[in-house]
Amino acid sequence: MVGVVVETPETNTLKVRLSQPTAYLAGQYFNIRIPIEGRPRPIQRAYSVGSSPTEGIEIVDFGIRETEGGLVSPVLVRNTPIGTKLEVRGPYGDFTWQEMDQGPVLLIGAGSGVVPLKSIIRYALDKGADVKMALLYSSKSAEYVIYDQELRDILSVAPWLKVFHTFTRDANDTKAHYHRRIDKEMIAEIFGQLDPKIAYICGPPEMVEDAEAALIALGMDPKMVKSEKYD
Numbered sequence: 001m002v003g004v005v006v007e008t009p010e011t012n013t014l015k016v017r018l019s020q021p022t023a024y025l026a027g028q029y030f031n032i033r034i035p036i037e038g039r040p041r042p043i044q045r046a047y048s049v050g051s052s053p054t055e056g057i058e059i060v061d062f063g064i065r066e067t068e069g070g071l072v073s074p075v076l077v078r079n080t081p082i083g084t085k086l087e088v089r090g091p092y093g094d095f096t097w098q099e100m101d102q103g104p105v106l107l108i109g110a111g112s113g114v115v116p117l118k119s120i121i122r123y124a125l126d127k128g129a130d131v132k133m134a135l136l137y138s139s140k141s142a143e144y145v146i147y148d149q150e151l152r153d154i155l156s157v158a159p160w161l162k163v164f165h166t167f168t169r170d171a172n173d174t175k176a177h178y179h180r181r182i183d184k185e186m187i188a189e190i191f192g193q194l195d196p197k198i199a200y201i202c203g204p205p206e207m208v209e210d211a212e213a214a215l216i217a218l219g220m221d222p223k224m225v226k227s228e229k230y231d
Contacts, residue, residue, distance in 0.1 A: 030090030063115035103131030113203030
């Protein structure tokens, strides 16, 4: 590991130099295995890449949120100093977007579910894609918005992108468009503005399933609704 960026009180970006340059697609994930005290063998977890392949395929960024009671994430977030060697395997997954894919694109994420979505946004920016995108992103509060400054920076140069924040634990912050969990009503509002042809949903299972159902009810082709669930 060659770098750490503190994103929020519970989320870090780990910058990992791969043992050899490895091509991947925006939205994919790798498996990370680490030894855990008291366990007979290393424990493996999947983590999405937050960087884009346009930024290089030697060093990749993994966005990792500490999960209460978790075995791996607390170690990676709190006790993994720069210089630590990690066992990384991948990439995996078809939760991907490339510039030849259809648009407009609706991205829906909660918490660390934004990690692969940011990879897609960064990829689109770097490729000069002229495709409308909208991100609906749920966080506890402004303090817990992962990639807050980077998203602001991208918005300043990407007129094709819109970001809609919803805060679940701060009802008064005017930085957010909504102040509740993602629901079918807010999805319908953004859907009406964007008229998406493809959607990507990432986050807790219940949110993902509800968002899938909402989009299909709005008329989206189920084949064009891609999802990943984070436990």
